[in-house]
Amino acid sequence: MTKFILATIAAFTVAIGLLSSPLSLAAENLVGLPVSGLAVAEKNGKLRFVSDNGRFLIEGRMYDTWNKEYIDSLEMADRASKYIDFEKMKFNVQDLDPLVFGTGKKQVTVFVDPYCGFCHKMFGQMQDLQNDYTFNIVQLPILGESSVGRVRDVLCAADKAEALKTVLSGDNNSVLKPLASCDQLPVNKRLITAQFFAIKGVPHSIRQDGLITKGFIPDLKGWLAQGKG
Structure with missing residues (x-):
């Protein structure tokens, strides 16, 4: 075995x-x-x-x-x-079907759970940074059965913009209209990736220069400003 x-x-x-x-x-x-x-x-x-x-x-x-x-x-x-270093690894975070927020050239990846309160606080900080950074938000179902269901609902939502809006606002109660057919393989890829990256809790953030930070970042703007690239 x-x-x-x-x-x-x-x-x-x-x-x-x-x-x-x-x-x-x-x-x-x-x-x-x-x-x-x-x-x-x-x-x-x-x-x-x-x-x-x-x-x-x-x-x-x-x-x-x-x-x-x-x-x-x-x-x-x-x-x-x-x-x-995602580039050296030839790792494409888009394979995990993340929610994308922002339009900046600098790519930031954040692993979260729908019911993570500290993740919601970080979402609030992202609002003022969306022109300078692009945030790839990867939901992981790690905080219980409710998380499993909500991650599935967001992944399979027909209206991705509405799904992103609910995630950023911490709204886990709104009903999201699902696609007629939904491939849930990205969730499995996320869980495998979390295992390889030794993600044991959320938020788990990877800055544009590859720096890993575990847990809540009180000053997201300052942390990002310190990164190269």
Whole structure:
């Protein structure tokens, strides 16, 4: 069962373009290890990668398949833990069918839940920034069954402008007229993406320069202004 799950995840990873490197990553067999995270330690000028439970020590070079580079310093490891480069990953957020708000050149991605109060507060801050930024709002159904239903209703709404309006206002009660036929695959893609990006809560924001910030951002304008690009 573990091999099946890992193989399925690997297949989905390739499907949404998250894996590519100068190394051959095609594998006929996969074995899962009891590890949920890695830390990087430096000793005598050499990096070593240690599992979060201290059991496994990995020596040698580590390649970041997302940012297309080897991690050869603590600084690079720190950056890899804080930044995601969608362009290098060949990851297209539009594959997740987000709600798009704003017309600016700078692209910002925010993962939210329909019933997330702090997400609603961030929506309020977006109103004054819509000419400078484009916000890709990706709804995740992670706060219960009500969220599952509302994410489906918004995704399948016939009037996308009306759906966006309800989301930005925090209105989860208005009835949205559904499309005659609706493909809900984007929701599955969102959940898989959330797993890969280690999204455990919302809001989860990715700035135009790839900086990741978890949780509520009190000064969204200031945070965005600090980003390059």
